[in-house]
Amino acid sequence: MNSFRGRDFLRMTDFSREEVLVLLNLAAELKSGKTTVRCEQVLGLLFKKASTRTRVSFSVAMYQMGGQVIDLNTNLTQVSRGEPAVDTARVLDRYLDVLAIRTYEQQEVDTFASAANIPVINALTDLEHPCQVLADLLTVQEEFGTLEDVTLTYIGDGNNVAHSLLLGCALVGMNVRVASPEGYRPEPDIVAQAQAIAGDRTQVLVTHDPTLAAKDSQVLYTDVWASMGQESEAENRMPLFQPYQINDQLLGVADDKAIVLHCLPAHREEEITEAVLEGSQSRIWDEAENRLHAQKALLALLLGVS
Incomplete structure (x- = not known):
């Protein structure tokens, strides 16, 4: 456990397979009540994008451990007036014990991490959403009792969630498939990285055919068709x-015992129907709850508390 202390979590690949499994097992124990963790540290939330689940789950996780949270509203700080990220990072490093950032450019979280000594967490960028995928993996593990050889199929925009799913599934030994329209596939570098991690052990497939991708899959996953910052493209994307x-x-073409996941918020009757979202195979609300438990485990490990 000491190997986590003081580290950053900016990308799924910042942790090894073994470390991800340690984190998931701790999250499961925290959720069950078998294990508790206590801390007196302070978490800062620096969010430039709107948030419900990420903001609340991080805050509740810290409060439940006995720590404190400071919401660094960018409209009320010097960040909104153009203070360089490196200057803000150096100052926050003197006040906080851990910092979670939700922003647009991956480079911004990288800059904070390089300038600050405290752990920096990627709470979402346009490139990756690793905290979401920790909760996703926890949900799959709960459902099937294992991650190995489970097939997860992501349907939709090859966005930050798709990127972290590709890397996260490959890390833990899951098969991962992504079906996206031409022009909206995941970044080729991310796909190549996932394929290199998977090697010959598991499948990494990117296709334009959603039926092919979904066939016999144990997990179907989707996200909105236009992410934050892409709202102006939503109308043009709809027919595609x-x-x-x-x-x-x-x-119906997935495995009989398949479950459905969505990182939320959902646009009902767009990327997912009301019937599926509210149906018996949906685990979307368990998945949302698991943001709390996965992030509590992440905070405890990075802060080195028990």
Whole structure:
């Protein structure tokens, strides 16, 4: 456990397979109440993007451990007036014990991490959403009792969530498939990295065919068709993405015991139908709850508390 202390979590690949499994096991123990952790440290939240689950789950996790949270509203700090990230990072390093950042450019969290000695957590960038995928993996592990050889299929925009799923699934020994329209596939460098991690052990597939990707899959996963910052593209994307909706027909080609995940917020009847989202195979609300437990485990490990 001491190997985590003081480290940053900026990308899924910042942790090894073994470390991800240690974190997930701790999260499961925290959720069950078998283990508790206590701390008196302070978490800062520096969010430039709107947030519900990430903001609340990080805050509740810290409060439940006995720590404190400072919400660094960018509109009320010098960040909004153009203070360089490196200067802000150096100052926050003197006040805080850990910092979670939700922003646009991956370079910004990298800059904070290089300038500050405290752990810096990527709470979402346009490139990756690793904290979400920790909760996703925890949910899959709860459902199937294992991660190895489980197949997860992501349907939709090849965005930050798709990137972290590709890397996270490859790390833990899951098969991962992504079905996206032409022009909206995941970044080739991320796909190549996932394939290198998976090697010959598991499958990493990127395709334009959602039916092929979903066939016999144990997990179907989706996200909004236009992420934050892309709202102006939503109308033009709609006809391109319509064949990539998770509905009863697509669920029907998956494994009989398949579950459905969505990182939320959901646009019902767009990327997912109401019937599937509220159906018996949905684990979306368990997945949302697991943000709390996975992030509590992450904070405890990075802070070195028990």
